[in-house]
Each structure stands twice: as structure tokens, then as C-alpha cells.
Amino acid sequence: MALFKRVIDWIDVRIGARDLAQKQVGDYLLPRNINVWYSMGSILLFIFVMQIVTGILLLIYYVPDADKAFKSVTYIMNEVPFGWLIRMCHAVGSNMMVLVLLLHMFSVLFMGSYKGPRELNWVTGFILLTLVQGISLTGYLLPWSQLSFWATTVATNSANAIPVVGHYLVEFLRGGKLVGPATLGRFFALHVAVIPLAIGALVGLHLFLLERIGVSTPPFGLKETKNSWQGKEFRYEGHPGGIRFFPNYALQDLTSIAIYFACFLGVVFFDPYLFFPRDAFLPANAFVTPAHIKPEWYFLANYQTLKIFPNELIGLTVQGAAMTFLALLPFIDRGPERHPLKRPVFMVCTLGGILLWLGLTVWGHYS
Numbered sequence: 001m002a003l004f005k006r007v008i009d010w011i012d013v014r015i016g017a018r019d020l021a022q023k024q025v026g027d028y029l030l031p032r033n034i035n036v037w038y039s040m041g042s043i044l045l046f047i048f049v050m051q052i053v054t055g056i057l058l059l060i061y062y063v064p065d066a067d068k069a070f071k072s073v074t075y076i077m078n079e080v081p082f083g084w085l086i087r088m089c090h091a092v093g094s095n096m097m098v099l100v101l102l103l104h105m106f107s108v109l110f111m112g113s114y115k116g117p118r119e120l121n122w123v124t125g126f127i128l129l130t131l132v133q134g135i136s137l138t139g140y141l142l143p144w145s146q147l148s149f150w151a152t153t154v155a156t157n158s159a160n161a162i163p164v165v166g167h168y169l170v171e172f173l174r175g176g177k178l179v180g181p182a183t184l185g186r187f188f189a190l191h192v193a194v195i196p197l198a199i200g201a202l203v204g205l206h207l208f209l210l211e212r213i214g215v216s217t218p219p220f221g222l223k224e225t226k227n228s229w230q231g232k233e234f235r236y237e238g239h240p241g242g243i244r245f246f247p248n249y250a251l252q253d254l255t256s257i258a259i260y261f262a263c264f265l266g267v268v269f270f271d272p273y274l275f276f277p278r279d280a281f282l283p284a285n286a287f288v289t290p291a292h293i294k295p296e297w298y299f300l301a302n303y304q305t306l307k308i309f310p311n312e313l314i315g316l317t318v319q320g321a322a323m324t325f326l327a328l329l330p331f332i333d334r335g336p337e338r339h340p341l342k343r344p345v346f347m348v349c350t351l352g353g354i355l356l357w358l359g360l361t362v363w364g365h366y367s
């Protein structure tokens, strides 16, 4: 303990670490009516770190070569001590990350925290959403199973619907006319280097904005729920008389992370193949097309949208329009009111949107 204190003292006299920690953590005040939804972001940070750690461990035995990838994953599952646990944590974690990401987005939507001055928090968050989709899509190919091969074939094929540049784009994504070893090479580079670095940088920016602007005050439990920011000058939203981040809210964050972790381990130990269809256990075969090839649950709505329109271009355009609308939401919905029940148009559209997405997902699953 004495040694630990001496190390801290040594660092402290050089960079003022105690003062910094006190200002950034101990004196950091949060709104008195803060709720549990504000801990979703911390759960996401926890999941991201877990994905990095388990991903690095998988890299020790995984071989990104079309002839060896499937065998190397089988080896991880059957021979490497606790390899199955690491792989299951990584695969289940990726699904849980999307789930928590959606919950975080819904809470931000319903509490109106995306409204000015937090438009950039929303935009950086939205880019994170697309990056997380990208990292899942590229990771799906790496085990080089039937599922990987054919899901990637279907997903990359949809770019063909884009007029003029479509087929160049498909070839660029695949590194050739068909999904093959070159596709594995580029998806591997994207999955283990490019996208994780981009996510890391964007998370940094997301947190910088949070720190710079201050956490929003939840619209619940207050008489005045309107956003008082006029949009004329920068104003830090402090919370005098609020609760401390450390130790008070940090304890809430830890509790939420513990509850999340219990659910996560529940899936890993009691239903590890929840997210694995049968074709995930067969090696890729370019000559045998499986009867039912489906994307992961969170892409089912996109997949179903492509199927219900008479041509894929309309399906892609509709999805592009929906994503652009979502990305630009803070610039479209600019009213000062933040309480969800006092925003009836917003409530109808958002609940309608969520129900539509759920309906398309269920339809995609059973179709």
C-alpha cells in the first residue's frame, strides 16, 4: 500500500493527477433527476473493451486464409484451452453491443437529448452505429463457414442495384467477381484494424463532446421541460447542487454493467448458440447454396425491405432515405420541448418507426 501511494505521489508531483481526477471525476456533477438510462453509454464502453480483449485473444490462433480459416476456428473451439469461451464471448458480445446500442439510442430519442446543442453527440453516435454495423458484417465472414460465405455474397450483391457504379462497387468490396480469398483479406483488415480504430476515435470524440457540453438534464420530474438553450452562444450545462459522478453515479454505472454482464453470461453459458444458425457450423462451399440464408437479426429489417419492393434499387433508396433522416434528426426536429408525452407527433412517428422495424424483423425471420 505504501509503495502504491509512493507511485501515485511520484506521478502526482509530475502531472497533477490528483487534482485532475478530483476535477474530472469527483467534482463532476450530474443532474439530480438523472436516471438509469444514462448508464447505457458506460455499458457500451464496457462491451467495446470486452470485444477488443476477446478479439485480440482470438487473433492468436485465427488464420485469415480461405483454406485455413474454418479449421483455425474449429481448433479454437475444440483444442485451445477456453478457446470456446473466448469465441462465444466475442460472438455473443457483438450481438449484445447492437442491442445495448439500440437501447442507448432510444433513451436519447425519448428524452430529446439529441436536440441542440447536442447535435454533434447524435451525429458522432450515428456514425458509431454504422461502424458497429460494418464491424459485424465484416466479422461475419471471418469464420469462412457456409453462413459467412453466403451471407456476404447476398449482402455485397445488393450493391449491384446502384445504377452505373453498382457492379464496380461489388467488385471493389469483394476484390473480384465473386466472394473469395481476396474478400477475406479485405474484410479481415477492416474488421481487426480499420473499423476498431475508427470506433475508438469516434468514441473519444463522442466523450469529448459530452464533457465539453455537459450531460443533459432528463426531462422527467421537472415542471419546465423545455430546452432553454437559444443557439446563440456556447454554454456549458453544469448541474450545481447535483449528484457527484464519483462515487454516486459510478456505483449506478457499475450496477448496470453487473446486470448486463449477468445477462450476457446467461446467454454464453445457457444458450451459447442463440445467435448461430446451422450453416455457421459447415465450411464455406461456393458450389452449394444453403436453402435459407439469413443475415443477423439486426439486418433482417433491411433484408426484408429489399425483398418487398419490386426492384432492389427502390429498397436501397428507401433505406438510404430512412438512414439519412435518422442521421439528420436533430436538424429536423428543432422544437425546444423535450418531454416525450408533450411531443405527440414525435411519439407517434418514433413508436410507429420502432413497430415497423420490429414487424419487418419478424417478417424477415419467418419469410
Ligand code: HEM
Pocket: 037, 038, 039, 040, 041, 042, 044, 045, 048, 101, 104, 105, 108, 113, 114, 118, 121, 122, 123, 124, 125, 126, 127, 128, 129, 203, 206, 210, 214, 215, 216, 217
Ligand atoms: C459504441 C457506441 C457508443 C458509445 C460507447 C457511447 C457512449 C456514450 C456515453 C458514455 C454517453 C454519456 C452517458 C449516457 O448518456 O449514456 C453517451 C451520451 C450520448 N450518446 Fe452515445 N455512445 C455510443 C453510441 C451512440 C449512438 C448510436 C447514438 C445515437 C445515434 C448516441 C447518442 C448520444 C447522445 C445524443 C448522448 C448525449 C446524452 C446526454 O447528454 O444526455 N450514442 N454516449
